[in-house]
Amino acid sequence: MDVETEMTEQTLAAYMLTLGEQAKAAARAMAMASSESKNQVLLTLAERIETEAEMLIAENHLDLDAGKANGLDAALLDRLELNPARIVGMADGLRQVAGLADPVGQVSNSAVRPSGIEVGQMRVPLGVIGIIYESRPNVTADAAGLCLKSGNAAILRGGSEAIHSNQAIGKLIQESLAAVGLPAAAVQVVATTDREAVRHLIQMQEYVSVIVPRGGKGLIERVSREATIPVIKHLDGNCHVYVDADADLDKALAIAVNAKTHRFGVCNAMETLLLHKNIAATLLPNLQKAYEKFDVELRGCALSQGLVQGLTNAVEADWETEYLAPILAVKIVEDLAQAIDHIEHYGSHHTDAIVTENYTTARRFIGAVDSSSVMVNASTRFADGYEYGLGAEIGISTDKLHARGPVGLEGLTTQKYVVYGSGNIRE
Numbered sequence: 001m002d003v004e005t006e007m008t009e010q011t012l013a014a015y016m017l018t019l020g021e022q023a024k025a026a027a028r029a030m031a032m033a034s035s036e037s038k039n040q041v042l043l044t045l046a047e048r049i050e051t052e053a054e055m056l057i058a059e060n061h062l063d064l065d066a067g068k069a070n071g072l073d074a075a076l077l078d079r080l081e082l083n084p085a086r087i088v089g090m091a092d093g094l095r096q097v098a099g100l101a102d103p104v105g106q107v108s109n110s111a112v113r114p115s116g117i118e119v120g121q122m123r124v125p126l127g128v129i130g131i132i133y134e135s136r137p138n139v140t141a142d143a144a145g146l147c148l149k150s151g152n153a154a155i156l157r158g159g160s161e162a163i164h165s166n167q168a169i170g171k172l173i174q175e176s177l178a179a180v181g182l183p184a185a186a187v188q189v190v191a192t193t194d195r196e197a198v199r200h201l202i203q204m205q206e207y208v209s210v211i212v213p214r215g216g217k218g219l220i221e222r223v224s225r226e227a228t229i230p231v232i233k234h235l236d237g238n239c240h241v242y243v244d245a246d247a248d249l250d251k252a253l254a255i256a257v258n259a260k261t262h263r264f265g266v267c268n269a270m271e272t273l274l275l276h277k278n279i280a281a282t283l284l285p286n287l288q289k290a291y292e293k294f295d296v297e298l299r300g301c302a303l304s305q306g307l308v309q310g311l312t313n314a315v316e317a318d319w320e321t322e323y324l325a326p327i328l329a330v331k332i333v334e335d336l337a338q339a340i341d342h343i344e345h346y347g348s349h350h351t352d353a354i355v356t357e358n359y360t361t362a363r364r365f366i367g368a369v370d371s372s373s374v375m376v377n378a379s380t381r382f383a384d385g386y387e388y389g390l391g392a393e394i395g396i397s398t399d400k401l402h403a404r405g406p407v408g409l410e411g412l413t414t415q416k417y418v419v420y421g422s423g424n425i426r427e
Contacts, residue, residue: 019188021207024128029183037182050087056168060080064080067080104125107121108121120419124413124415126152126209128154129155129210130204131212131213133214134158137158140165169189170187198223203226212395232395234348234396236267239350239352240273240352241379242333243275243356244356245278252355256270257291268381269324270379276335288310301314314331319345322348340364340365344369354375
């Protein structure tokens with residue numbers, strides 16, 4: 001379908017209904033597809049992306065030109081751009097997913113019951129996954145690869161700023177599916193920039209099993225508020241590092257610097273640093289010098305301002321904010337309990353870390369902090385599907401059902417009980 005900017009409500013409703021019907025039918029075929037055929041789609045697609053690089057770049061230039069005309073800032077234009085290195089990255093990512101173990105059909109917790117039946121749990125696809133994302137066209141290939149490998153169908157709704165790039169990648173995906181004998185409709189890229197398409201997608205509970213929003217807080221809040229379908233999401237990444245009284249201060253310095261400065265605009269970057277009062281006077285001056293090299297603004301509590309000069313006064317909003325910028329809130333705490341209370345009150349349940357050499361303290365922190373990732377003596381930047389050995393991720397969830405933390409192939413499946421008997425009847 002050619003790109004449409006706006007449709008009548010009736011036409012849009014009919015179009016989205018068609019996408020849903022086709023995806024649901026394709027999902028049944030994908031659920032039964034062999035690992036070999038799914039892998040072959042991904043490998044075929046990787047090759048097609050590389051051989052059609054010039055076409056993809058040409059289509060991407062249409063989006064870049066429109067973005068410049070519409071006043072997109074440099075950061076958004078950078079995320080939007082497809083260059084040769086990013087195209088190779090897309091292809092390599094698909095090959096990596098093809099090399100991962102297929103979770104579909106895996107049986108766990110199998111046991112023979114006293115009645116003689118054998119009960120186990122088998123991993124099965126979720127069905128149709130709706131993914132809503134912004135800016136980065138490489139997400140089209142990444143998301144499709146994960147959905148296909150996990151035996152699902154997908155409806156992808158990218159941002160209007162990347163419509164030509166996404167449609168071009170979507171065409172290659174469908175051609176690769178058809179070449180392997182799987183339904184092309186297993187991945188459909190919404191071909192309209194009409195914002196109402198999102199509303200239809202997140203309320204198509206008859207056809208769509210789960211929604212995954214990938215983008216800014218505004219998008220995720222809207223999807224969470226309006227969706228009538230389960231949503232895999234996180235709203236904020238207000239991550240903390242707590243440096244304990246028993247910390248190795250060399251480790252603490254390296255971890256605190258990396259957690260904040262490795263990348264600023266990511267959800268697993270540290271936004272608040274908590275320092276035990278016994279080590280703050282020694283560690284904070286060294287941290288300040290290290291952060292100065294990265295132009296990080298420190299916003300501190302009264303106690304931290306008393307230890308070093310140049311800290312901006314931290315206000316209540318600073319403890320609550322996901323900066324996604326070179327800004328860090330610093331607070332000195334009395335003990336582990338106060339650190340945990342602060343994290344519980346202000347945190348987003350994304351990723352929080354402790355630096356300590358005290359095993360008992362570490363265990364208390366792990367048990368008390370209710371986040372999707374809790375770390376001991378490691379940077380929060382490790383909260384990532386690739387770093388966790390998932391190969392790739394569709395996103396990160398701070399919810400507790402059904403997936404939590406980085407969501408990879410296994411998170412795109414669910415389980416059903418399978419029972420084997422030999423003519424058993426219940427007495």
